[in-house]
Amino acid sequence: MLTPAEQHRSGRPGHRGGGRVFARLWAATASANLGDGLVLALIPLLAVQLTASSGLVAGAKLAHTLPWAVAPLAVGLLVDSMDRRQLIMVFDLFRAAALAALLAALLLDATALFVLCALYLVACCLAVGEAVADIATTALVPSVVPRHRLEWANSWIRGTESVLNEFVGLPLGGLLVALGPAWAVGGAGGLYAVAACAMLTLHGKYRPVAQDASPDGDAAEHGVRSGEGTGQHGDDGLDGRRRHLLTAGLRILWRNRPLRTLTLMSTVMAGCWSAWLAVLVVYTVQGPVGLSPAGYGLLLTTLGAGAVTGAALAPRLARTVGVRWILVTDVVAGVVMLGAPAASADVAVIAFATFLGGVGSGLWNVVVISLRQRLTPQDRLGRISGAIRCLGWGGMPLGAALAAGLAELTGPRPVFALAAVLTALTLIPLLRILNTPALDAPAQEASPVAGKR
Structure with a gap:
């Protein structure tokens, strides 16, 4: 039987013990995701307690989301350059330390302004840590399970993420903040520390080893890695190498037609979902639906329920x-979800459509992540995952901003209709790649030497 490190180098995870190794990775991921759920409730609720300014409260949320739009490219390069297990441990401990600093500020009765500034800084640190952990975990999964079980593994990870973030973490975080913000801060920090300890049980080394270049591989990247052509340019040559490696994920992604198409579709759909969510509260609470804030939260729960259902169904359906x-x-499910509020103010119709949208989202996440893991060499998976995250999350603030402007002029319903139409249009590029052989999930594990010349 290969050691975990040998399995990683060969790209061939062992079948014996693979389930135990994945269980350890899953336990670490579950603990960290529960911490993420607590943080999702903590940041806005603590900000509300510290300031009456809606702009400053929104600023805390911005601090927690902005790194996701700017950091993934650098994070992807980091994931492809270091041992992924150690990287996850370090950044889980980094998040625990950041929350420990915030906890100290709370316990020492610092001024509200000081704590608010600390919250902004800690929110940025937590977002960076989450980006590293998520991208590194995605890159690590193919090293601990056989290729034909990728859908099963990703189903467990994505389903657990949805449950602990939305069903457990959010309400538990709100309860802990009600008891005292320090309880939520300490609880989240403790969960990140537990996640780091769980990663210690994942034995072996998981640093990616460069694989043979594919026919369409980045030949220039090989020269950059080996230092060719840099002798006389000094610092300019060094900066050029860094920029080249930093953007390698985007270049590799662009040359792979199925992944490129799916990523651009994800960017459009992420923007449409963000636009839908930005005005949904206005339509359902202040508008004709007439929900209470609690009812609005319950409505969004159907989205999480659908995502868990979709993630659970994905392996069998694949x-x-x-x-x-x-x-x-x-x-199709996304079009139904986005367009339902434009056609009806009936809460049952909107809730059912939202559930269907969640099911589709859960299915998409599992199969697309599994497809990406199959099509991408191990030593580039971090950078490609970072590039995909950068593009996908980059569409979210744009969608929210456009929705806010359009809703101010026309009301929420045209926003829903436009989001549904734009999502429906993504079927055009999707239909063009439907016959691509790469979209067929392999029935068995690929050979470690397949494709070499």
């Missing part, structure tokens, strides 16, 4: 109906 029709199903 084997029976195939990846390509799962992707079509997600787009």
Whole structure:
């Protein structure tokens, strides 16, 4: 039996013990995701206690989301350059330390302004740590499970993420903040520390080893890695190498037609989902639906329930109906969810459509992540994942901003209708790649030497 490090180098995870190794990774991920759920409730609720300014409260949320739009490219390079297990441990401890500093500020009765500034800084640190942990975990999964079980593994990870973030972490975080913000801060920090300890049980080394270049591989990148052509340019040559490596994920992604198409679709759909969510509260609470704030929270719970259901169904559906029709199903479900509020103010209709949208989202996340893991060399998976996150999350603030402007002029319903139409249009590029052989999930584990010349 190969050691974990040998398995990683060969790209061939061992079947014996693979379930135990994945269970350790899953336990670490579950603990960290519960901490993420507490943080999602903590940041806005603590900000509200510290200031009456809505702008400053929104600033705390911005501090927690902005790193996701600017950091993934650098994070991807980091993930492809270091041992991924150690990287996750370090940044879980980094998040625990950041929350320990915030806890100290709370316990020492610092001024509200000082604590608010500390909250902004800690929110940025937590977002960076989450980006590293999420991208590194995605890159690590193919090293601990056989290729034909990627959908199963990703289903467990994404389903657990949805449950602990939305069903457990959010309400538990609100309860802890009600008891005292220090309880929520300490609880989240403790969970990140537990996650780091759980990663210690994942034995072996998981630093990616460069694989043979594919026919369309980045030949220039090989020269950059080996230092060719840099002798006389000094610092300019060094800066050029860094920029080249930093943007390698984008270049590799752009040359892979299926991944490129799916990423651009994800960017459009992420912007449409963000626009939908930005005005949904206005339409359902202040508008014709007439929900209470608690009812609005319950409505969003149907989205999480659908995501968990979709993630659970994804492995079986990938084997029976195939990846390509799962992707079509997600787009259609997204159109139904986004367009339902434009057509009806009936809360039951909107809730059912939201559940369907969640199911499609859960299916998409599992099969697309699994497809990415299959199509990407191990030593580039971090950078490609970072590039995809950068593009996808970059569409979210744009969608929210456009929705705010359009809703101010026309009201929420045209926003819902436009989001549904734009999502429906993504079927055009999707149909063009439906016959791509790469979309067929392999029935068995790929050979470690397949594709070498």
